Each structure stands twice: as structure tokens, then as C-alpha cells.
Amino acid sequence: MIRSSSSQAHPVEQVRWSQLEAPVLRAVEVLVGGGVVVYPTETVYGIGTSLTVGDEGIERVRRAKGSPPGRPFLVLVDSLERAFSLWSTVSPLARQLAERHWPGPLTLIAPAAKGLPEGLLGRVERDGEELSTVSVRVPGDLRLTRLLRALGAPLLSTSANLKGEPPPVRFADVDVQALRPDLAIDAGACVGGLPSTLVSVAGSEPMVLRQGELVIEEFES
Numbered sequence: 146m147i148r149s150s151s152s153q154a155h156p157v158e159q160v161r162w163s164q165l166e167a168p169v170l171r172a173v174e175v176l177v178g179g180g181v182v183v184y185p186t187e188t189v190y191g192i193g194t195s196l197t198v199g200d201e202g203i204e205r206v207r208r209a210k211g212s213p214p215g216r217p218f219l220v221l222v223d224s225l226e227r228a229f230s231l232w233s234t235v236s237p238l239a240r241q242l243a244e245r246h247w248p249g250p251l252t253l254i255a256p257a258a259k260g261l262p263e264g265l266l267g268r269v270e271r272d273g274e275e276l277s278t279v280s281v282r283v284p285g286d287l288r289l290t291r292l293l294r295a296l297g298a299p300l301l302s303t304s305a306n307l308k309g310e311p312p313p314v315r316f317a318d319v320d321v322q323a324l325r326p327d328l329a330i331d332a333g334a335c336v337g338g339l340p341s342t343l344v345s346v347a348g349s350e351p352m353v354l355r356q357g358e359l360v361i362e363e364f365e366s
Contacts, residue, residue, distance in 0.1 A: 157321045162288060162332035169288075172328060173295045180327035181205055183305045183319055186221075187286040188250050188337040188358050189312035190319050192326060193302035196220060196262070203264035203301060209324045211308040217267040219252050219280035219341075221300040223293035228281045231299065233258050238364060239346040247283035248290065250337060250358035254280045254345040265301065269347045278347045288332065304340060314338045 160168040162185065172182050176195040179202060183192045192209065194202035206218065222228045225243050229235050232255040239255050257266055257279035267278040282302075284290065293300060304312035305319050313319045316331040343355035351364050 157326060157329055159321070159329045159331055162330050168330055169292050169295050172292055172330060175328045176296055176298075176300070181209065181325075183321065183324065183326045183329040184289060184292065185286060185316070185330060185332035185335050186284050186289055186302075186337075187335065188339060188341050189314055189335055190305040190316065191221075191302045192305040192324055193218075193221070193300045195296060196265075196299040196301050198301075199262045200264045203262055206301065206303060207264070209326070210303060210306070212303070213308075217265060217278075217280060218301050218303045219282055220265070221282055221284055221289070221293060221302045223283065223290055225283060227299065228253075228283055231258050231261065231279055231281055232256055236346055238351055242344065242346070243283070246359060248285040249283070250285065250339075250341040251361075252280050252282040252341045252343045254278050254343070254354070255347050269345065271348050276347060278345070280343070282341055286336075312340055 160171055162168050175182055179198045181192060181194045183190060192206060194206060220231060225247055234256055239253055242253060255278060257277040261279055265279060269276050269278050305324060306312050307323055315334045321329045337358045339358040342357040342359040342361055344361060345352045345354055353361055
């Protein structure tokens with residue numbers, strides 16, 4: 146079922162998620178056209194746009210959330226192979242973590258491959274040199290995987306909340322009028338309820354930057 150919100154300020158098209166292909170096809174249509182979509186993940190609701198849109202899409206998502214300039218977002222992809230293609234190098238530890246925990250609620254930060262939009266990149270110092278980094282995750286939500294495969298491109302993503310607000314677990318908690326996406330997918334409540342665990346493998350030593358849905362206490366050699 147497709148519906149629009151009644152607000153005159155910015156009507157937001159909303160799709161109720163089902164087993165049918167209609168929500169996926171509509172979301173892909175919006176994303177290919179450069180639009181912004183709110184969608185469920187296995188952790189919390191996300192908001193994003195196709196990575197092919199570049200810095201313009203990144204800035205639109207940043208403005209919607211009220212995020213400060215320079216704060217990097219993550220990239221959602223449908224496979225390990227596509228994830229590895231976004232990194233300039235894949236360390237043994239990065240590969241081990243990816244193969245063990247993907248698909249799933251783990252975001253890995255690693256040195257970025259060349260050619261990625263500047264607004265997507267973070268920075269880290271290693272051996273006296275500043276490296277560009279990118280945050281990547283292969284989600285475990287099968288519905289989102291269907292969307293990613295149908296899109297055929299990475300999805301720039303962040304939690305669908307305004308700055309300072311908690312990430313929404315239920316669609317009812319997503320402030321679609323404040324975020325103003327072109328499309329919002331209503332799938333009820335997300336399964337996990339916590340953001341993904343954030344691990345950096347870009348520096349000289351691995352670091353857990355945020356403990357989330359997946360608990361990582363130590364790294365195996």
C-alpha cells in the first residue's frame with residue numbers, strides 16, 4: 146500500500162513493506178533518480194541515497210539529519226566482494242571480521258579506494274601518514290538485501306534520526322516530516338534495536354569505536 150502524509154509542508158510518499166516486489170521497485174526507482182529513502186535494517190531505521198549520486202546526495206542526507214560537515218556516513222552493500230572493492234587494501238583482520246560477521250550488524254572502517262565521493266570519507270593517521278577511510282557494512286536484513294541487489298549500487302546510509310535524537314527502532318518514531326525523504330518504507334519495528342558495532346581497521350591497531358548490536362571484546366590474532 147502506498148500513501149502520502151497529509152502535511153502540506155512536504156508530503157512524503159510512504160510504502161508499507163510486504164512480500165511483494167512493489168516497495169522494492171519503487172524504492173529503486175526513487176534512488177536511481179537521485180532521491181532519498183527511509184528504510185528498515187536489522188538494527189534501526191536508516192536514511193540514505195544511492196552512492197552513484199555522489200556528493201550532492203551526501204549533502205542532502207546531511208542537511209536532513211542536521212549532521213555537521215565532515216562527519217562521514219557509512220555505505221551499505223550486498224556482498225563482501227562489493228565491500229572489499231570500496232577499500233584500497235583489505236587487511237587479514239578486516240577480512241576475518243567480515244567473513245565471520247557479515248551479513249550482520251558490524252560496520253568496518255578501512256582505507257578507502259580511490260574515486261569515492263569526498264563527502265563520504267573519514268580520516269585516520271597511520272605511520273605518520275593521513276589516510277582517507279570509508280565505513281562499510283553488509284546488512285543482515287533480507288529485505289534490505291533485496292533492495293541493494295535490485296539497485297545494483299552501494300547505498301550511502303545513516304540512522305534515520307535528527308542530530309541528538311535516538312535512532313528509531315519503530316517506523317512510528319521516524320520523523321518523516323523533519324527528515325523529508327522522497328520515500329519512506331514502513332516495516333513496523335526493526336529486529337535489533339541497537340546501532341551496528343563500529344570497528345576501525347584503518348589504523349596501526351584495530352579499535353572498537355562503538356559497541357552496538359554485535360559485542361566485540363577482543364580481536365583474535
